[in-house]
Amino acid sequence: MAFVNIQNLTYKYPLTKTPALQNINLQIEQGEFISIIGANGAGKSTLCYALAGFVPHFFKGEISGIIEVDGIESSKSTLDEWVLNVGLAFQNPFNQISGAKYTVFEEIAFGLENIGVPREQMQSRVEEAMRLTGISNLADRSPYSLSGGQQQRVALTSILVMQPKLLVLDEPTSQMDPIGTREVFEVIHNLTQNGMTVVMVEHKVEWIAHFATRVIALKDGAVLTEGKPSDVLTSDVLIENGFGVSRYTSVAREAKKQGLWKKEKLPVTLFEAAEGFGSNK
Amino acid sequence: MNINITDLHFTYPTGLEALQSVSLNIDSGEQVAIVGQNGAGKTTLVRHFNGLLKPTSGSVTIGDWDTTKYSVAKLASRVGYVFQNPDEQLFSRDVLTEIEFGPKNLGYKKNKIDELVERALVLTELTDKKETNPYDLSPTWRKMVALASIIAMDTPIVIFDEPTTGQDFTNVTRIANVIAELKKEGKTVITITHDIDFCAENFERVIALSNGKVLLDGEVHEVLGQEEILAQTYVDPPQLTRLGKLLNLKEAVINQEEFLSVIARRQR
Numbered sequence: 187m188a189f190v191n192i193q194n195l196t197y198k199y200p201l202t203k204t205p206a207l208q209n210i211n212l213q214i215e216q217g218e219f220i221s222i223i224g225a226n227g228a229g230k231s232t233l234c235y236a237l238a239g240f241v242p243h244f245f246k247g248e249i250s251g252i253i254e255v256d257g258i259e260s261s262k263s264t265l266d267e268w269v270l271n272v273g274l275a276f277q278n279p280f281n282q283i284s285g286a287k288y289t290v291f292e293e294i295a296f297g298l299e300n301i302g303v304p305r306e307q308m309q310s311r312v313e314e315a316m317r318l319t320g321i322s323n324l325a326d327r328s329p330y331s332l333s334g335g336q337q338q339r340v341a342l343t344s345i346l347v348m349q350p351k352l353l354v355l356d357e358p359t360s361q362m363d364p365i366g367t368r369e370v371f372e373v374i375h376n377l378t379q380n381g382m383t384v385v386m387v388e389h390k391v392e393w394i395a396h397f398a399t400r401v402i403a404l405k406d407g408a409v410l411t412e413g414k415p416s417d418v419l420t421s422d423v424l425i426e427n428g429f430g431v432s433r434y435t436s437v438a439r440e441a442k443k444q445g446l447w448k449k450e451k452l453p454v455t456l457f458e459a460a461e462g463f464g465s466n467k
Numbered sequence: 468m469n470i471n472i473t474d475l476h477f478t479y480p481t482g483l484e485a486l487q488s489v490s491l492n493i494d495s496g497e498q499v500a501i502v503g504q505n506g507a508g509k510t511t512l513v514r515h516f517n518g519l520l521k522p523t524s525g526s527v528t529i530g531d532w533d534t535t536k537y538s539v540a541k542l543a544s545r546v547g548y549v550f551q552n553p554d555e556q557l558f559s560r561d562v563l564t565e566i567e568f569g570p571k572n573l574g575y576k577k578n579k580i581d582e583l584v585e586r587a588l589v590l591t592e593l594t595d596k597k598e599t600n601p602y603d604l605s606p607t608w609r610k611m612v613a614l615a616s617i618i619a620m621d622t623p624i625v626i627f628d629e630p631t632t633g634q635d636f637t638n639v640t641r642i643a644n645v646i647a648e649l650k651k652e653g654k655t656v657i658t659i660t661h662d663i664d665f666c667a668e669n670f671e672r673v674i675a676l677s678n679g680k681v682l683l684d685g686e687v688h689e690v691l692g693q694e695e696i697l698a699q700t701y702v703d704p705p706q707l708t709r710l711g712k713l714l715n716l717k718e719a720v721i722n723q724e725e726f727l728s729v730i731a732r733r734q735r
Contacts, residue, residue, distance in 0.1 A: 226633075278552070437707060
């Protein structure tokens, strides 16, 4: 049995007419780094909420199908049990930060306090998590005095510190500077090497191509296509459906039309593009 | 209407020195992108342009107005500012009322208001949503409402604070179209962004900030080609600039057109 198992999941928010998710089937092995892509409104956040138990436990609405993580079924669990296994970092850190804490350090400790982790352990876990995401220097600042990208790192850290088996991230780098984005991808990648399973919604195709083990493209609440990044991110079906692709892919696609790209396969990463364009000098 | 910043220093009440001796001149009609690492002072800088923040020392003038001598409400007639987070900006019960609010407050005549609102709705593709409560829209569309309500004020200077954050491909294209249209109308557009490819494709001048200081300021190719210096403020050059560099192209290419023309020449 896969670590995450979603079967025939269909979900409709209260007071809406059309389902936000339609017949989703998804199996994820432990240690995978899954990237979810799709237009705004495709159901990406809703799928995150479903994995994190917010759908349906918090949002209510109509649900059918199965969501299982590590052999436990979401519908047979409660939110306070579920959060021990699954962590979700929100798309908008303003919505996640508790507002109950004066410093970044305390904010990150908040989740651990709630599950009753002993004080000494809590301190070392918070310090370690802050070191990992490079925010040790922000420990004494107020979460609300930080820039957007810094708040996003705090939001991410406060989930990482919980050491979830399944980490769900909803556009965790949307407000981060470019190199900071790459660093976060590297941190997440390293965590998956140690067995954490990650599902990440992202628009930044270049880094998805580098780090994700599998890409799932959603459209109108259903899975449009899925597979290896190098296959999915160069597929015609993405272009036809208005998805963004990396500049390497789009420039090579155009170059191919002009006879300037000689390879059959289009590139998704910098190195694939350099190799392809460099080899026909 | 130009923006002049002379030896600007700004220190937050907490003692954080967010800007240190920043001097810049932005001419009327320029398209400027501001880039730099999180916490570099980008938002702090642009909040001086509409008077939300006043210099600790130094000066900021918008045209002939020194921002310390004019209220935010007054400065709003010259500088429109689209917040990073639309939820900090929107408050009306429907999209139309939201967009009308700005131009009404500036005291424009009824038919001018109607015209400006109509143009803003069309530019942001919100026409079919004008009756909707902004909070019933998705975050993407709320962002467009925030844009529209500032564009409708018809200010000579428009500031966007991270307009493409969390936006999908279609909406980024939509936002690029809005910027192109404002440029055509001769507006000054200043945009904070982390999306360097978006920056390369839509702006002529780039200012890189680092730790409250101007690190680089110049024409887009000139700035985005400087990989080592940009790295100091956590910025990568655009994807195609990096590719060009790996291929040992002589000059910095920043977009698809430039890249393809250089490659075509090389292969001939």
